[in-house]
Amino acid sequence: MEKLRVGSAEHKELLCRFFTDSFVKFEPENIKFPELSAGNLARLKSLPIWEEAVRTEASTALLVQTFGRKVRDADFKEAIAMNGFEEGRHAAMLAGLTRRYGIPIPKIDVRPHDDPEWGFLKVGYGECFDSFFGFGLFAFARDSGIFPPELVMLFEPIMQEEARHIIFHANWVAYTRSEQPLLERGAFAFKEALAVGIQTWSRIKTALRVGSAEDNFTMSAADSLGDISAKTLIEICLRENDRRLARYDPRLLRPTLMPSMARAMLKVL
Numbered sequence: 530m531e532k533l534r535v536g537s538a539e540h541k542e543l544l545c546r547f548f549t550d551s552f553v554k555f556e557p558e559n560i561k562f563p564e565l566s567a568g569n570l571a572r573l574k575s576l577p578i579w580e581e582a583v584r585t586e587a588s589t590a591l592l593v594q595t596f597g598r599k600v601r602d603a604d605f606k607e608a609i610a611m612n613g614f615e616e617g618r619h620a621a622m623l624a625g626l627t628r629r630y631g632i633p634i635p636k637i638d639v640r641p642h643d644d645p646e647w648g649f650l651k652v653g654y655g656e657c658f659d660s661f662f663g664f665g666l667f668a669f670a671r672d673s674g675i676f677p678p679e680l681v682m683l684f685e686p687i688m689q690e691e692a693r694h695i696i697f698h699a700n701w702v703a704y705t706r707s708e709q710p711l712l713e714r715g716a717f718a719f720k721e722a723l724a725v726g727i728q729t730w731s732r733i734k735t736a737l738r739v740g741s742a743e744d745n746f747t748m749s750a751a752d753s754l755g756d757i758s759a760k761t762l763i764e765i766c767l768r769e770n771d772r773r774l775a776r777y778d779p780r781l782l783r784p785t786l787m788p789s790m791a792r793a794m795l796k797v798l
């Protein structure tokens with residue numbers, strides 16, 4: 530297969546086509562959440578992820594949609610608007626689930642960023658972190674039978690959409706950087722590094738708070754799912770990340786930060 534030059538017209542065309550062609554139609558309003566046994570319901574409610582998950586999806590939807598409205602390039606505009614639409618569906622799915630199972634969520638206030646491009650850049654790196662762990666936790670929930678498959682599989686399309694989002698983001702970043710005039714390329718690379726730094730720090734803070742009852746998200750979600758070692762979880766995350774991203778054109782770039790950090794961690798564990 531011929532190699533693709535990052536930043537070329539072919540790169541942009543392939544990227545936008547991959548994204549729009551892999552769109553899956555579904556309406557969160559039509560999803561029927563199954564009846565759960567008392568035990569399953571209690572386990573679902575005890576997962577400490579719901580508020581953070583609803584907040585993350587609502588905020589991501591707003592940031593991506595805001596950027597989609599600002600983008601001038603027609604191809605990118607269509608793909609990023611679609612990305613934002615999908616994030617809106619994720620938020621609606623989670624809102625539907627928490628309503629259906631009586632999981633209380635406080636009112637969540639999300640705001641757009643003053644600089645929509647910066648908002649999109651930053652939120653995409655956040656998705657790279659969260660999706661990597663999300664893929665692994667989802668596979669664990671699916672394969673361990675800890676939740677009924679008819680509930681878990683409702684979220685399969687969302688997981689796969691996140692795989693598309695992070696591929697899109699990795700390529701959009703590389704394309705956009707290459708488009709900058711030479712003198713401004715360094716400034717853009719600095720913004721990338723800053724976005725990665727902010728998102729890394731925010732996940733480190735979460736990891737440090739794991740164990741204290743008030744916090745949350747993917748790492749403490751692993752705790753609630755039962756007995757799973759860090760090594761096994763990382764192996765599942767890597768395997769699932771590779772499997773989900775392998776579906777798309779190999780000429781497109783893949784996010785590399787989380788998989789390389791995970792491989793380095795496996796060497797130590």
Ligand SMILES: [Fe+2]
Nearest residue numbers: 586589616619
């Ligand atoms: Fe999402």
Ligand SMILES: [Fe+2]
Nearest residue numbers: 656690691694
């Ligand atoms: Fe996403």
